[in-house]
Amino acid sequence: MSDLSYVRAEMLPEKAPPVSTSGAVGWVRENLFNGVGNSILTILSLFMVYLVLSALLPWVFSPTWNAASLNDCRTILAGHEGACWGVINERWPQLLFGFYPNGSEEGTVDQRWRPILTFVLLFVAVIPVLFNMISRRMNWVLLLGALGIAFVTRGGVLTMIIGVALLAGAAYVAFQLFNTNKVDRAEEIASGAKRLPNPLIFSAVFPFLAPWLLWGGSIWGPIGALLGFVIGALVFRAVTAVAGSLMGIIAAVLSAVIWWLFLMGGFAWAMESIISLGLEPVESRKFGGFMLSITIGVVAIGCSLPIGIVLALGRQSDLMIVKSLCVGFIEFIRGVPLITLLFVASTLLNIFMPPGSNFDIIVRVLIMVTLFASAYMAEVVRGGLAALPKGQYEAADALGLDYWKAQRLIIMPQALKISIPGIVSTFIGVFKDTTLVSIIGLLDPLGLSNAIRADANWNGVVWELYGFIALMFFVFCFSMSRYSMYLERKLRTDHH
Amino acid sequence: MTTMTDPHQGSFRLSMLIYDSRYRSMTIQIVALIGFLTLIGWLISNTAQNLITLGKEPSFGFMLEPAGYDINQRLLDYDSQDSHLRAALIGLLNTLLVAVMGCLAATVIGVVVGVLRLSKNWIVSRLMAVYVEGFRNVPVLLWIVFAMAILIETLPPPNAFRGENPEATMKLGETVAVTNRGIYIPEPLFSRGIGDAHVFGDTSLRFDVSLDLIALASVFIAGLLISGLINRRANATQNATGVRPTVWYWRLAVVVLPTAILLWVLGCHMGYPELKGFNFKGGTHMRNSLIALWAALSLYTAAFIAEIVRAGILAVSKGQTEAANALGIRPNKTMSLVVLPQALRVIIPPLISNYLNLTKNSSLAIAVGYMDITGTLGGITLNQTGRELETLLMLMLCYLIISLTISGVMNWYNESVKLKER
Numbered sequence: 001m002s003d004l005s006y007v008r009a010e011m012l013p014e015k016a017p018p019v020s021t022s023g024a025v026g027w028v029r030e031n032l033f034n035g036v037g038n039s040i041l042t043i044l045s046l047f048m049v050y051l052v053l054s055a056l057l058p059w060v061f062s063p064t065w066n067a068a069s070l071n072d073c074r075t076i077l078a079g080h081e082g083a084c085w086g087v088i089n090e091r092w093p094q095l096l097f098g099f100y101p102n103g104s105e106e107g108t109v110d111q112r113w114r115p116i117l118t119f120v121l122l123f124v125a126v127i128p129v130l131f132n133m134i135s136r137r138m139n140w141v142l143l144l145g146a147l148g149i150a151f152v153t154r155g156g157v158l159t160m161i162i163g164v165a166l167l168a169g170a171a172y173v174a175f176q177l178f179n180t181n182k183v184d185r186a187e188e189i190a191s192g193a194k195r196l197p198n199p200l201i202f203s204a205v206f207p208f209l210a211p212w213l214l215w216g217g218s219i220w221g222p223i224g225a226l227l228g229f230v231i232g233a234l235v236f237r238a239v240t241a242v243a244g245s246l247m248g249i250i251a252a253v254l255s256a257v258i259w260w261l262f263l264m265g266g267f268a269w270a271m272e273s274i275i276s277l278g279l280e281p282v283e284s285r286k287f288g289g290f291m292l293s294i295t296i297g298v299v300a301i302g303c304s305l306p307i308g309i310v311l312a313l314g315r316q317s318d319l320m321i322v323k324s325l326c327v328g329f330i331e332f333i334r335g336v337p338l339i340t341l342l343f344v345a346s347t348l349l350n351i352f353m354p355p356g357s358n359f360d361i362i363v364r365v366l367i368m369v370t371l372f373a374s375a376y377m378a379e380v381v382r383g384g385l386a387a388l389p390k391g392q393y394e395a396a397d398a399l400g401l402d403y404w405k406a407q408r409l410i411i412m413p414q415a416l417k418i419s420i421p422g423i424v425s426t427f428i429g430v431f432k433d434t435t436l437v438s439i440i441g442l443l444d445p446l447g448l449s450n451a452i453r454a455d456a457n458w459n460g461v462v463w464e465l466y467g468f469i470a471l472m473f474f475v476f477c478f479s480m481s482r483y484s485m486y487l488e489r490k491l492r493t494d495h496h
Numbered sequence: 497m498t499t500m501t502d503p504h505q506g507s508f509r510l511s512m513l514i515y516d517s518r519y520r521s522m523t524i525q526i527v528a529l530i531g532f533l534t535l536i537g538w539l540i541s542n543t544a545q546n547l548i549t550l551g552k553e554p555s556f557g558f559m560l561e562p563a564g565y566d567i568n569q570r571l572l573d574y575d576s577q578d579s580h581l582r583a584a585l586i587g588l589l590n591t592l593l594v595a596v597m598g599c600l601a602a603t604v605i606g607v608v609v610g611v612l613r614l615s616k617n618w619i620v621s622r623l624m625a626v627y628v629e630g631f632r633n634v635p636v637l638l639w640i641v642f643a644m645a646i647l648i649e650t651l652p653p654p655n656a657f658r659g660e661n662p663e664a665t666m667k668l669g670e671t672v673a674v675t676n677r678g679i680y681i682p683e684p685l686f687s688r689g690i691g692d693a694h695v696f697g698d699t700s701l702r703f704d705v706s707l708d709l710i711a712l713a714s715v716f717i718a719g720l721l722i723s724g725l726i727n728r729r730a731n732a733t734q735n736a737t738g739v740r741p742t743v744w745y746w747r748l749a750v751v752v753l754p755t756a757i758l759l760w761v762l763g764c765h766m767g768y769p770e771l772k773g774f775n776f777k778g779g780t781h782m783r784n785s786l787i788a789l790w791a792a793l794s795l796y797t798a799a800f801i802a803e804i805v806r807a808g809i810l811a812v813s814k815g816q817t818e819a820a821n822a823l824g825i826r827p828n829k830t831m832s833l834v835v836l837p838q839a840l841r842v843i844i845p846p847l848i849s850n851y852l853n854l855t856k857n858s859s860l861a862i863a864v865g866y867m868d869i870t871g872t873l874g875g876i877t878l879n880q881t882g883r884e885l886e887t888l889l890m891l892m893l894c895y896l897i898i899s900l901t902i903s904g905v906m907n908w909y910n911e912s913v914k915l916k917e918r
Contacts, residue, residue, distance in 0.1 A: 031618040038617050045619045246514060321525040325532055335899035336892045337856035343874055343891075347884040351546045352539050432635040439637075439862060446637060462645045470634045470642070477633035 058082065065089050069457035087461045088468050091452050095468070098288015098443050101280075111216075111282060115291045117150045118213045122298065125206035128199045130483070137177045139199035144170035207302070214287075214295065216279035220268040228264065232256035284362040288443035290472060295362075297431040300369040304430070305423070307370070308377025309416075313407065315378065316385050326378070333375035338433050341368040346440040365437055373430045380426055384419030385411065417491050424484035428477045435473075445469045547885070558881045559584070560700070565876050567867045569783045572703050580877045581700040587872030588894060594789055594868065595855040595898075601794035602854060603847075606801025613806050624802070631799035637860050639796050643788035644864040651676040654775050666769075673769045673776050678783040680769035680776045687763030708762050715758050719751035726750070785866035789858065797854045801847065808843035809835070841913055848906035852899055859895070869894055 019025055032042045062082025066089065067073040073084035088095075093102065093112070103110035124143045144166050151163025173196070180188070189195060208222040232252040240248030272278075287295070314326035333341075345368040350358055388411065396406035416423070438447030449465040452458050513523045547553060563583040566576050571589045574582060613624040631639070652664035654675045666673045673680040690711070692704040726743050734740040769779030812835050820830040859870040867875075869891060878887040 031616065034616070041615075041617050041620050045617075045623055049619075049623070319521050319525045319528075321529050325528065331900075332892075332896065334852075335896040337859040337870070337895055339859045339862070339870060340874060340888060340892050340895065343878075343884075343888055347878070348888060351543050351550075351885065354542050355545050355549060428633070432633075435635040435637045436860070439860075446635075446641070462649060466638060466642050466645065470638055473635055473638070474630070474633045478629060481633070 070460055083464050083467075084461055085464060087452065087458050087464050091458075092468075094452070095289045095445055095448055097291050098448060099286040100288070100291065101282060101286065109280075111280065113150065113153065114213045114216070114279065114282075117146065118210050119291075119294070120146045121206060121209065121213075124199075125203040129203055130487075135177070136196050136199060137173050140196050141170050141174045141177065143199065143202055144173065212279070214282070215284075216281040218268060218272045218276070218278040220271040220277070223271075224264040224268045225260070227267070228256045228259045231259050284360045287362060288448055289445055292362075292437070292442060292444050293431070293434040296366060296369055296434045296437065297427075299366050300373045300430050300434075301427050303370045304373035304377045304426075307374035309381050309412070311374060311378035312381035312385060315382055330375045330378050333372055334379070338369070338372050338436055339439060341372055342436055342440050344368060361442070365440075365442065369430065369434070372433075373426065376426045376429070377423065380419045380422035381415065383422060384415035384417075387418050388415050420484055420487055420491070424480055424487075428480050431476060431480070432473065445472070543885070552883065552885075554885060556886055558883055558886075561881075563877065564880065567872065569786055569867060579700045580873075580881070583877060584869060584873040584890070584894075585701065587867055587869035590786075590861075590866065591855070591858055591868040591870075591894075591898075594786060594793070594858045594861065594866070595851075597790050598793040598797065598854050598858065599851050601790065602797035602801055602850070605794060605798035607805050609798060609802035610805030610809070613802060614809060628799045628802050631796050632803075636792065636796045636857050637863060639792040640789055640860055640863055643792040644784065647784045647788050648676050653677070654771065657771050657776075671766075671768055673771075673779075675776065676784070677775065678781050679787060680779040680781055682766040682768050683778075683780040685765055685767045687765060689762055711762070712755065712758060715754050716751070719754055722750045723747040783866070785861065785864045788864050789861050789866050793854055793857055796857075797850055800850050800853075804843055804846045804850065805839075808839040811842045812838045837913070844906070844910050844913065848903060848910070851906070852902055855898055855902065856895065 016022070017026075020029060033039045058080075059082055062073075062077060062080075062085065064073045064076050064082060065085045067076055067084060067086030068090070069086070070084055073082070073086055097112050097115060100115060101108045101111040121143075124139065124146060127142070128139055148163050148166030148170055151159045151166060154160075154163070205226070208226045212219060212222040232255060235255045236248045236252035239251040243251075311326050311330060314322050315330065317323055342365065345364040346361065349364045349367070353359070392410060392414065393406070396410040401409065435444055435446045438444050438450075441447070443451060446469060449469065452465060453461060513519050559581040560579045562577050563580045564576050565583070567574055567583060567586050569590060570586045571593060572586060574586050609624050609627060613621050613628065615621050615624075651674055654673075654677060656663040657666065657673065657675070664675075671682050686708045689706075689708045691708075692706050694702065694704055696702040723746075726747050730741055730743045767778050769776045769781075771777075816834055816838065817830060820834040825833065858868060859874075861868040862871045862875055865871070873887055873894075874891040878884060881887070
């Protein structure tokens, strides 16, 4: 037998990988300095980042938060370069609310709680639509809590009592929520325990509540408008039982329209004279700042999706006349810039309306921005519809579903899921485009920045205002795009 | 045995209009049409009544009246005594100018950024991501006014160039003046030029064509064509004999020499900007408003184009490159013959809509005082004449024509690169 003593009898222990290929050093070598070209790029980029940051950071971190005017800033900075943040400190309420009554004028009270409450309620109303991870009870806690705080902070004995009652309700539901764990609750529900009402009810009421909170006036107007839908639904249910769904729809629409056109005014007037309940009216020209941007953005986003879906269905349909009407509308709106439509809103829309009617500039802008967004939304939804395999349509036919049922149960859920990225980027686009209203003289943040510069104290402040506005828009839009990514992941049903 | 039964041949009942699928689509369409026509009729009758009350009967006669305002940035000659129509034309050309410049710049920046965003270099791809997200999530109007503010606030005024020891100096060997009133660049002049041709006489649509430039362009293009012919002959020789004659100097000569001779004959020289009085004279003046609008629109749109390019490149599967490698195709040929044609098919349609967006966004020029067609026809003309209906109709029509033309051309191109399916 040959001598095998040079052969190792036992395994060597594993060695750590060389430092140059692992850990931070390895990562840097792999990602930043793998080759001459890349090294040059890295060094150039680092130099550029250094240049930008060394210019920007000292400017941003300047101790001028409490300055009362630009001259103040100059005194504080004593010749150094630096931002004058005093303008943001002094004017940010204005950048948020515009000239919404803040109690500074004689004989007015601070009304800014109304837009704040609207904004909070918007979130409460939107949560059950956007996220299904929040439980029913959590949503009611949020709603009752928000309303309770709003009432309590109003002052007055009656509102105080109502507010405390609402907060107590919120606390009670919250107590129950934290006292039972999820599994127990699921069993309770399965065994027939009473559930809280669906929070989507509030989401449906919110579109009527929000304008009342923002513009004020009598509460009976929005209630009357809401009643129109209730009447329509009741008539639909009654007539459908007797004469079929088509007659039901016709009767429901007719009765609702008759209510809105002829009976609602009288109803609101009568109720107002019995129980006068309302908020102090606020004129549209006092709206401004991000409140205005968000109002326009949310209304346009909310209304454009259903209109866009209808337009997309029209464009995809076999009905020649309907199709050409939809194509004409979409291509016309998409072919002209939004600013021309806003010019139409500010100068022409009143000419199109019956003589003597003169409606509010913000409403006119809302109409045009909504139409604009709908055309884009229609194209996005159409993309989703076209991307759906033909087999889905045929499967729906094979199941014997009629057109609307097929759309609602099979086509639309899938088509909308496909078009989520497009829908969200349309949303972001519309929200960004709300800045255009500054060109027709509304005081959105950009319009306000000019108004602020007109003040002698802040004449010459440029970068701070633009920077702040840009940052706000970035936060809104960036979080929307992240949300769309979350939604895509959540709704993904194929395997990866 | 199966029996075929004819459909029931009963008499026509009214309810069949709704319940019979043969007639239902007709019914729906006719109802929709009647509804639409009613709406249009209602709007028109309202408008007519309102216009009569206001005493403004629709007519386009005002377009031929003197405009009475000045336009500082213009491509054709214009003065305040010219008609509104002429002003609108100048505005339209300005819109097209900034749209074309913007599309070119945005494409270049967008492609570079899109490719760099895919770079393996971590810091470069992060930086590009910051650029893309930063520009995409802030309104373009904000970028436009921001760019304008940068130009006005940070650049030196013309009088900083004055004196023995000026604060600011001209760039690029004393040829370009960068001031807060705009950038002055040298312009080509012809000392022995053959002049201009005046087209359309004295009407609102008149314009001058520089015969010098036409001559230069035609000589240059002729040179290119001849060079192409030489190349074809060389190819033919190569195909026939296997030896390629060296022709590059011929090809270069037929393009460069005639053009250079013509330039000399015409007496071409550069006119440099000079400080005279309070401002620069001579050279071509690119105004702040144009530069700010151009820069902001290009950078903003480039952020979107970068994402499109990135998506397009990612859409070509890696197997394609590997297949090309397996066939022995060289890397640069792989890019131009395999990857790019497939990526372009994904890139082109969204690219078109971004060009359209840029063109439409150029209407925001009104925020920085650049006189595009929104500024002239939809701005000052509208305010001076009070003819909202007519001016806005014409304005929208102009944009519609531009949009439909761009999308028509691009769709045609898209059709030609489309995957041919049977």
